[in-house]
Amino acid sequence: MPYRQFEEYNIQVTDEVKSKFKAIISDLGEDVNREGILKTPERAAKAMQFLTQGYDQDAAAILKGAMFAESYDDMVIVKNIELYSLCEHHMLPFFGKAHIAYIPNGHIVGLSKLPRIVDVFARRLQVQERLTHDILECINNTLKPQGVAVVIEASHMCMMMRGVQKQNSTTTTSGFRGQFEKIETRTEFLRLISADLSN
Incomplete structure (x- = not known):
């Protein structure tokens, strides 16, 4: 059975942060429609949620x-x-x-x-x-x-x-x-x- 990683993210937060990352990448001069960049805004949004998950922990x-x-x-x-x-x-x-x-x-x-x-x-x-x-x-x-x-x-x-x-x-x-x-x-x-x- 192939490896599968399960991660849960708030869909609304992911979508909002994704759109902001897309705008930032575009403003920096990159083509957001380029194949290697296409999914980067979503990946970055999920990465930031993971890296700041401590806000939701006690x-x-x-x-x-x-x-x-x-x-x-x-x-x-x-x-x-x-x-x-x-x-x-x-x-x-x-x-x-x-x-x-x-x-x-x-x-x-x-x-x-x-x-x-x-x-x-x-x-x-x-x-x-x-x-x-x-x-x-x-x-x-x-x-x-x-x-x-x-x-x-x-x-x-x-x-x-x-x-x-x-x-x-x-x-x-x-x-x-x-x-x-x-x-x-x-x-x-x-x-x-x-x-x-x-x-």
């Missing part, structure tokens, strides 16, 4: 759906979480990795939920600074841990493809709450996300 509800009572009270780290987002200034991609840690306070959360909430906030028009803050505050306010830390390292196509055109630049943002505001806890976290534990 990160706090995702966390609440997988919280478990547990007495463990040491640091939990999920690092190297891939993220892909769109810069709200130029609507060009930025991408990289998020590192998240928390210290439980009576409850832990299913580990897969931390990457899920990264995706929820990344799948919106974003700036890296707010993305870091959104993830941090969602975990802090929902899980209510003893502490939470988030570090994001990303490359921005708006700097690499246009503007200053610095292909090797990366941006790092961080946020800390609770126990991670203490230098010794923060230092341990930063050491662990930098370490190659496979050796």
